[in-house]
C-alpha cells in the first residue's frame with residue numbers, strides 16, 4: 001500500500017474527529033445531521049430549533065457528478081469547491097461562476113453544485129448541528145420556512161422562526177419543514193447557539209489542492225479534463241473504495 005493512501009486516510013479520520021467537536025456526540029453521530037431514508041431525518045422526521053434565517057444559512061459549492069443506475073454512482077469523490085465562501089455572510093454572487101484560478105476542479109470542468117448548511121439546535125444532543133443539503137432541497141426548505149413563519153407574522157410582524165421549534169422530515173424525495181412545539185426550556189437552551197460561530201469553513205472540509213488532484217486523477221473518464229492536472233507521478237491505480245465523507249452524502 002502506498003504511503004499517500006495511509007496519509008490521506010489518516011487525514012480523513014482527523015477531519016471526521018474534528019467534525020465531531022470534543023466528542024459531544026456518541027459514536028456514529030456527527031455535527032452533520034444524517035439526512036435521508038437511513039438517516040436521522042427520514043420520513044418520520046425530527047424536531048429541531050432553527051438557529052438562523054435562510055439569508056444567514058451558509059452557502060457553498062461542491063464538485064459532485066453522480067448518476068443513478070440502480071444505485072448511485074459517483075464519477076469522482078464529492079469534494080468542496082475551493083472557490084467557495086468561507087463564511088455565511090460572504091458575497092455569494094462572487095462565487096457563482098467556477099473559479100478556474102482558485103480551484104483545480106473548476107479548471108478541470110468538474111460538475112459544480114450549490115449546497116447549503118442550515119444551523120439547528122438538536123434537543124436530543126443539546127448542541128448545534130448542521131443540515132447540509134443541495135440547492136434543490138434548500139429551496140424547498142426555504143419555501144416551507146416562509147410558509148411556517150407567515151401566519152405568526154400576521155399577529156406580530158416582528159415574529160421570527162429563528163429560535164423556534166421546527167419539524168423536518170423527508171417527503172417526496174425532498175425535505176419538508178413545519179413549525180413544531182418544544183418545551184420552553186429547550187428553546188431557552190437553544191438560544192445560546194443563535195449567532196455563534198458555527199465553524200462553517202471547517203465543516204465544509206476544504207481540502208489541499210494535492211488531495212483534490214488525487215481525487216480528479218481517479219475520476220471516471222470523461223467526467224473531468226485530466227489534461228489540466230499537474231503530473232505528479234503519484235499513484236493513480238484503483239481507488240481505495242473508502243468514502244469517509246459518507247456523513248455528508250445525503251442523497
Ligand SMILES: [Zn+2]
Pocket residue numbers: 063080081082083098099103104105106107112
Ligand atoms: Zn471548484
